[in-house]
Amino acid sequence: MTLFIILAVLTVVSSLLVIFQRNVVHSAVALVAALFFIAVLFLTLDAPMIGILQVLVYAGAIMVLFLFVIMLLNPAALEPRQIPWWTLGSAAALLLVFLLMPALLNTVAPRQAAPAGPGFGSPELLGQTLFGSFVLPFEIASVLLLVAIIGAVVLAKKES
Amino acid sequence: MMIDIGIIAAKAFLVLFMVLNLAGVLGWIERKGSALIQDRIGANRASIFGFAGMGLVNTLIADPIKFLTKEDFIPPKGDRFLHTLAPCLALFPALVTFAVIPFGDVLVVAGREIVLQVANVNIGILYIFAMASLSVYGIVIGAWASNNKFSLLGGVRGAAQMVSYEIAMGLSVLGVLMIFGTLELQEIVRAQGGLLGGWLPAWGIFLQPVAFLLFFTAAVAETKRIPFDLPEGESELVAGYHVEYSGAKFLMFFTGEFAEIVTAGALVTTLFFGGWQVPYLMRDGFHLPWGGTLLLPHLVVVLLQVGAFAVKVIFFCWVQILLRWTLPRFRYDQVMRLGWKMLLPVALLNVVVTAVWIVLGERASLRP
Numbered sequence: 001m002t003l004f005i006i007l008a009v010l011t012v013v014s015s016l017l018v019i020f021q022r023n024v025v026h027s028a029v030a031l032v033a034a035l036f037f038i039a040v041l042f043l044t045l046d047a048p049m050i051g052i053l054q055v056l057v058y059a060g061a062i063m064v065l066f067l068f069v070i071m072l073l074n075p076a077a078l079e080p081r082q083i084p085w086w087t088l089g090s091a092a093a094l095l096l097v098f099l100l101m102p103a104l105l106n107t108v109a110p111r112q113a114a115p116a117g118p119g120f121g122s123p124e125l126l127g128q129t130l131f132g133s134f135v136l137p138f139e140i141a142s143v144l145l146l147v148a149i150i151g152a153v154v155l156a157k158k159e160s
Numbered sequence: 161m162m163i164d165i166g167i168i169a170a171k172a173f174l175v176l177f178m179v180l181n182l183a184g185v186l187g188w189i190e191r192k193g194s195a196l197i198q199d200r201i202g203a204n205r206a207s208i209f210g211f212a213g214m215g216l217v218n219t220l221i222a223d224p225i226k227f228l229t230k231e232d233f234i235p236p237k238g239d240r241f242l243h244t245l246a247p248c249l250a251l252f253p254a255l256v257t258f259a260v261i262p263f264g265d266v267l268v269v270a271g272r273e274i275v276l277q278v279a280n281v282n283i284g285i286l287y288i289f290a291m292a293s294l295s296v297y298g299i300v301i302g303a304w305a306s307n308n309k310f311s312l313l314g315g316v317r318g319a320a321q322m323v324s325y326e327i328a329m330g331l332s333v334l335g336v337l338m339i340f341g342t343l344e345l346q347e348i349v350r351a352q353g354g355l356l357g358g359w360l361p362a363w364g365i366f367l368q369p370v371a372f373l374l375f376f377t378a379a380v381a382e383t384k385r386i387p388f389d390l391p392e393g394e395s396e397l398v399a400g401y402h403v404e405y406s407g408a409k410f411l412m413f414f415t416g417e418f419a420e421i422v423t424a425g426a427l428v429t430t431l432f433f434g435g436w437q438v439p440y441l442m443r444d445g446f447h448l449p450w451g452g453t454l455l456l457p458h459l460v461v462v463l464l465q466v467g468a469f470a471v472k473v474i475f476f477c478w479v480q481i482l483l484r485w486t487l488p489r490f491r492y493d494q495v496m497r498l499g500w501k502m503l504l505p506v507a508l509l510n511v512v513v514t515a516v517w518i519v520l521g522e523r524a525s526l527r528p
Binding site for chain 2: 023025026029032048049052053055056059060061064065067068071072122123
């Protein structure tokens with residue numbers, strides 16, 4: 001429980017830093033930290049596979065590309081400008097909170113967590129679930145990624 | 161309970177101690193080895209009472225003192241916080257990867273079984289890849305925080321190169337994982353204790369020779385050393401991502417690089433050269449395939465295995481140093497072409513061939 005509180009505080013603080021930093025690179029580094037702490041939260045929840053994949057995919061690959069792009073573009077050019085319609089943005093955020101409120105209030109947290117089944121979180125079980133009951137969504141997701149890759153290649157070709 | 165914690169702490173200390181010391185000694189081997197290759201004498205300036213010890217005094221005592229007492233320079237227009245954070249980020253992944261690498265079998269002391277591995281997790285190899293993927297940050301953040309064109313170019317090169325070769329590295333290991341059917345490194349090493357055709361040790365190199373070549377190439381690229389040292393490239397970028405680093409922070413980058421060499425050597429040993437396995441050495445002694453047994457006490461067997469692991473790791477560290485002083489540097493487009501257009505397709509093909517081979521093997525064994 002103490003471990004959870006420490007990790008939760010660290011995650012929330014680093015997520016807040018992502019938003020409130022003026023410097024884009026600082027924000028990106030804070031986001032890496034937030035993702036890393038979420039991965040450790042997964043580890044404490046007996047899901048080492050998900051935790052490690054979180055580090056591998058989000059902290060290790062996607063965020064590196066984020067930083068790569070920030071460094072290639074001039075960060076000074078990305079300085080936050082005074083955006084005229086920030087009021088509109090906050091109104092939209094408030095509306096979203098309003099819409100989500102009933103769902104949040106109606107959710108009753110179970111007092112006793114359901115016990116995890118045998119082999120929970122193991123690579124074997126994860127693989128069998130992915131390629132067993134969820135094989136169709138899994139394949140559709142991979143086709144979606146393929147489409148995105150082809151799209152990126154087509155866009156890059158047009159430039160030259 | 162206390163004893164268990166004590167044992168884990170002792171194992172963690174032992175592994176860190178060995179890796180850091182081996183990294184330090186590799187610094188000496190690199191200087192003397194390069195001198196040997198280039199027909200020079202190498203480090204021989206520093207001495208204590210006239211004793212230079214083949215340059216050992218120089219690299220193991222004088223150099224660290226020099227690094228630690230030098231001025232720590234932070235570029236005035238750089239980012240103070242990130243400039244300090246980057247060397248830590250570079251050193252951290254290199255040191256923690258060793259936690260899941262087994263350096264011996266089970267040691268039984270007073271009825272207590274001690275697995276010679278710091279942390280036995282069921283996803284060992286994924287943990288290593290996750291930590292390796294984090295090692296990019298030390299370079300990228302250090303390069304950016306220096307506020308220097310050369311270091312920024314080095315950082316961008318480093319990020320692109322490491323992300324590219326990570327993919328080839330992951331795919332090349334996939335074939336090995338399929339053969340042994342586990343992600344646990346201790347299990348992978350145990351599985352390599354068998355014999356092929358009754359005499360050849362069932363090491364990964366004999367089962368997956370293509371994967372070994374791909375993995376070793378990608379691992380050398382991940383350590384960013386010649387022929388893949390584009391992020392540093394002295395002749396183009398002065399010193400690349402660590403051009404604005406001095407003193408202890410530079411020493412941390414340097415130690416991180418050598419610790420990565422040790423980790424790469426240990427991984428190649430674990431996945432492809434039987435880890436701590438000694439050919440024909442079982443738990444109770446040698447059993448030669450052509451008859452003849454030599455029974456040995458438990459402690460001797462364990463010591464032989466740990467020693468075998470150390471010898472193999474040091475051998476692959478030496479191979480990496482040999483590569484660095486033998487090959488010229490690639491051009492950057494050549495590095496990218498090698499990674500994406502050669503290593504990646506071959507690794508994919510290797511996975512497909514391995515899968516077909518395994519399925520055919522299963523069919524053959526299922527036949528009555």
